[in-house]
Amino acid sequence: MQPLADTQSLMQRLDQRSRDIFREIVEGYLATGEPVGSRTLSKGSIALSPASIRNVMADLTDLGLLDAPHISAGRAPTHMGLRLFVDGFLEIGEPARADRQTIDDRLKSAGADFENVLSEASDILSGLAGGAGLVSSPKRDAAVRHVEFLPLGPRDAICILLTEDGDVENRFIQVPEGLPSTALIEAGNYLSTRMKGRTLSEAAQDVREELSSRRAQLDVTAAGLVEQGLAQWSGETPGRGRSLIVRGRANLLEDAKAAEDLDRVRQLFNELERQQNVLDILDTTQEAGGVRLFIGSENQLFPLSGSSVIVAPYMGGGKQVIGALGVIGPTRLNYARVIPMVDYTAKVVGEILSRRRAKDGK
Known part of the structure; x- marks a missing residue:
């Protein structure tokens, strides 16, 4: 994923102290889902007084990177802050060995029926990522x-x-x-x-x-x-005959902690029922050619749901994008784990489809 231009300029405005404090706050928030306070940071790896840390936190808040979601001294990252963290601080590597093994084993055991493979992929992503798994069936646009x-x-x-x-x-x-x-x-x-x-x-x-x-x-x-x-025919609607497979909606409910959270989840469920809209979001990966991440309002389909969406394309023969899969969950997803997991699952699904079509002579 390429960093956005505005996050690059924001990064340049932060000195090393601000970067260290910002990173500790975001990592603490992603781990617990709770705001992080200056006293917590001062007892950890930040060798500054709580007062000095609060001054930096105030500057980061003025930049729109942090917010105080509740009446407390703690701060949590805004959607802009999460975007800066992903683009500027997060190191995206390979999926964990255990995750790769789980993905390989379960997709292999799904059998020769590709619909079973897609359904299993959605279930895998839901279980490993802790959100809802989304998979679109392949585009049917054969010669x-x-x-x-x-x-x-x-x-x-x-x-x-x-x-x-x-x-x-x-x-x-x-x-x-x-x-x-x-x-x-x-x-x-x-x-x-x-x-x-x-x-x-x-x-x-x-x-x-x-x-x-x-x-x-x-x-x-x-x-x-x-x-x-x-x-x-669907020369103008290339998604004919396609379906959306969603697994793990219950995971989204489990993360809701307050009444407003439940309202956002209900709205999200309503949007998931409008399959064509979600298929359109998944299809944006065809333009990007790789993993895409939408945080909060960056996603026009779910702008008010407080959710993050991570999607990646899967390809058939000839490296042509024919479908997409991904995860939708709370903005405090474990991005370092989920992003490579989604990318790897898409590659394995594409390989299975390519092998099946080669075997069938298609």
Whole structure:
């Protein structure tokens, strides 16, 4: 993960004393979930008086890095402070050996069914990270082998799409009464010729442009059928047929300590029910090409839930991103452990999918 530009400038404004105190506060908060006071720090590794530490804490609060969540002398990191800690202080290494072993063993035991693998991955992340595990099923955007239109009745027809990986998708469309069968054949042949060997998302825009510029040698009726066929499929919504697997919602409830915490968790549960929104968040990893971390309001989907989301893509053959997985939990997640864990799980899931497709010849 690349540090954000604003956290780099904030880091430059902190002297060594401020950095040491800030780090101790954040690490103490992540370990206990409670604000850290100056007296606690003075009894630890910070060789300063409580008064001197409080002065530094006040400066860090003025910078927006610390906050006093309760009426006490203790301070806890803000979302900005957590972001600075992750970008500037946290050393991200490999997953712990025990975590790697657990991930390897459980995913291997999930069997050949990839849906079982995805479900197990979500359960693993939930159990190891202490939040809710999120996994999206793979994008289904395989290359097209054949397209065909068949009449069903006076005003109905079916558009059939066969992909290179053997999937068959059917869409029902309405047609003008008395439509000649030659128009259906012409539309099917046209789409088959232009889409064969290409994915829907690759070919759909070219076909639309050809239709709109009148380069297509189709009569008006056949052209209308082609446009209906494209609209019925998901060239514009590549997540067709995808699902979201969520495990460990109860972990989010266990972390709630107050009424306002429960309200935030309820809101979070409501958002998790809107699967397409969560799939959109997971899909942001395709642009980043690696692990992404959203803290609090950085995530537009869960801005008020006080949560952190860590997501990573998994890839199929050819290093193409086809899905994503991750963890959502309280902002005091163990980032040093969870970030590499999510990344490693995504890599193992991708390897399993690639091996399965190679074995199936897809």
